[in-house]
Amino acid sequence: MTNNSISSVISLLLYLFYLGLALYFIYDLIFKKHNPSKSLAWIVVMLLLPYVGLIIYIYVGRDFRKNKMYSRKGLHDERLKRELSALQVEQLNQAQENLPADIASHKKLVFLALNNSRSILTVHNSTRLYYTGKEALEAMYESAGKARHHIHLQSFIIENDSVGTRWKNLLCRKAMEGVDVCVIYDDFGSWYLPKSFIKEIRTAGVHIEPFGKVGFPGLRAMINYRNHRKLLIVDGEEGYLGGVNIADRYYDGGSSLEWRDTQIRIRGEAVKQLESSFLMDWYFITHKNLRRRRYYSYQLPYLEEDTVPETCYMQIVSSGPDSDWADIMQLYLTTITEARKCISITTPYFIPNESILNALRTAALGGVEVRIMLPQESDARFVHYASLSYVTELLDAGVKVYMYTKGFIHSKTISIDGTCCVIGSANLDNRSLEHHFEVGAIIYNPAVSIEVEDQFDRYLNDSRLIIRKAWDKRPFRHKVFEQLTRLLSPLL
Numbered sequence: 001m002t003n004n005s006i007s008s009v010i011s012l013l014l015y016l017f018y019l020g021l022a023l024y025f026i027y028d029l030i031f032k033k034h035n036p037s038k039s040l041a042w043i044v045v046m047l048l049l050p051y052v053g054l055i056i057y058i059y060v061g062r063d064f065r066k067n068k069m070y071s072r073k074g075l076h077d078e079r080l081k082r083e084l085s086a087l088q089v090e091q092l093n094q095a096q097e098n099l100p101a102d103i104a105s106h107k108k109l110v111f112l113a114l115n116n117s118r119s120i121l122t123v124h125n126s127t128r129l130y131y132t133g134k135e136a137l138e139a140m141y142e143s144a145g146k147a148r149h150h151i152h153l154q155s156f157i158i159e160n161d162s163v164g165t166r167w168k169n170l171l172c173r174k175a176m177e178g179v180d181v182c183v184i185y186d187d188f189g190s191w192y193l194p195k196s197f198i199k200e201i202r203t204a205g206v207h208i209e210p211f212g213k214v215g216f217p218g219l220r221a222m223i224n225y226r227n228h229r230k231l232l233i234v235d236g237e238e239g240y241l242g243g244v245n246i247a248d249r250y251y252d253g254g255s256s257l258e259w260r261d262t263q264i265r266i267r268g269e270a271v272k273q274l275e276s277s278f279l280m281d282w283y284f285i286t287h288k289n290l291r292r293r294r295y296y297s298y299q300l301p302y303l304e305e306d307t308v309p310e311t312c313y314m315q316i317v318s319s320g321p322d323s324d325w326a327d328i329m330q331l332y333l334t335t336i337t338e339a340r341k342c343i344s345i346t347t348p349y350f351i352p353n354e355s356i357l358n359a360l361r362t363a364a365l366g367g368v369e370v371r372i373m374l375p376q377e378s379d380a381r382f383v384h385y386a387s388l389s390y391v392t393e394l395l396d397a398g399v400k401v402y403m404y405t406k407g408f409i410h411s412k413t414i415s416i417d418g419t420c421c422v423i424g425s426a427n428l429d430n431r432s433l434e435h436h437f438e439v440g441a442i443i444y445n446p447a448v449s450i451e452v453e454d455q456f457d458r459y460l461n462d463s464r465l466i467i468r469k470a471w472d473k474r475p476f477r478h479k480v481f482e483q484l485t486r487l488l489s490p491l492l
Contacts, residue, residue, distance in 0.1 A: 077276045081118035088121060089114050102313050102444045106420050112334050113442060117327040119315040125268030126310045127448055131455055133250035136263035137163065143234045144170060150180040152278045154231040156189040157245035160197050167246050168197065172204035183208040184281055186227045209285045225321050227281065228436040230425050231274055239271040241439055243410050243425060256377065258407035264423045264441060268308035273316035277439055313444035320437035328426045328440060329433035332414065333359055339416040342369040344456045346411040350374055350387040351429035351489045361397035373459055376403040382485055389486035395468045406462035413452055421449040
């Protein structure tokens with residue numbers, strides 16, 4: 001057999017192997033109840049990009065939620081949350097006619113969070129909101145500096161820059177003082193974090209671990225499921241969550257004129273739920289249960305003595321491939337459908353699924369004032385154009401779309417009717433709603449909700465309202481690029 005014949009046979013075998021794999025994955029997409037639009041997008045990618053499209057799908061396209069890649073079953077916190085949520089559902093059902101005013105109009109949302117993510121409704125909490133990364137990072141730094149016995153820090157991004165170095169030095173110092181310091185960073189989000197940074201922090205006694213290491217052989221399973229949560233818990237008494245990562249650009253804006261974000265500080269019962277979220281992530285990574293340490297021996301809130309006199313009803317919702325449902329997506333959808341007067345949304349990336357998009361349009365057509373604020377400039381150009389592809393149909397339904405012009409707005413907030421708001425780490429895009437590990441706080445408190453809406457109003461001073469006639473006159477190349485990116489939006 002000649003060399004040419006051998007090459008032809010090998011080529012044929014490789015092609016048949018590729019064809020078999022492609023047909024298998026296409027069958028999987030068609031017959032296993034995947035999202036139809038996403039399935040169609042992936043099939044187009046595999047057909048138009050032979051070999052390359054298949055490789056991309058294998059590594060980032062498969063749905064591991066259905067395969068139970070992560071599981072919370074058997075964990076102490078999960079068992080306790082199930083017991084407490086079931087008890088609370090029963091008690092709330094018995095008190096249907098006598099519910100406190102702050103939650104009476106949001107029963108559907110309260111029950112949803114209890115049933116899908118076992119999010120205990122806490123009562124005694126106090127809050128403070130920060131609207132710039134600089135303010136939030138300074139407050140977090142001050143709180144961590146006062147830690148007496150433990151610091152739990154979780155960040156999607158930690159960078160080896162001025163802010164990252166400052167935090168490294170603080171965490172090392174606290175560890176050497178005897179404070180128990182545990183840090184989780186996402187291995188993909190912190191891709192450029194050098195090994196020397198991690199070695200130095202570990203040498204000082206800090207327990208630091210990456211979430212979802214990106215590398216063979218686990219690349220296929222992990223690359224599409226990132227831990228996007230940003231949490232800080234100090235002594236189990238004070239907690240922070242929101243959109244702020246540990247990097248210079250969150251502090252000084254980087255290349256942007258300024259960096260707008262929203263971070264919330266919580267004191268009270270809900271902090272224990274943040275702690276619980278962190279501890280379960282730590283268990284996923286290390287298979288070690290920190291509950292065995294004396295400072296983490298407490299139970300979840302609702303069974304504990306009140307430590308904060310203020311009343312602020314709150315639920316902490318965590319979502320990810322470890323849950324049976326896309327909890328954050330369901331939370332956003334229900335929040336939107338509960339609105340009767342107004343909805344105010346800030347998000348840096350807007351790639352909604354069909355359910356969220358229809359809910360927004362339906363609300364606006366039904367007379368609800370729907371306001372959405374997006375950044376005029378973005379740190380992800382492809383995603384930005386995909387976001388803009390939804391503007392026309394929003395405008396047609398009467399949704400008011402604003403572009404923030406004074407830098408980059410990274411806030412992830414929803415407020416409805418001046419009575420309820422959601423603040424967290426999740427963007428209104430497919431990746432946050434379906435794949436990423438996210439966390440958010442549902443706050444049933446008019447004062448907090450109105451504060452979020454007032455901040456939205458202040459953003460209007462540095463924003464422009466998109467007018468349909470002017471929008472239609474944007475360059476044709478922009479329209480083409482928007483639609484091309486829209487075709488791939490189910491994959492983003």
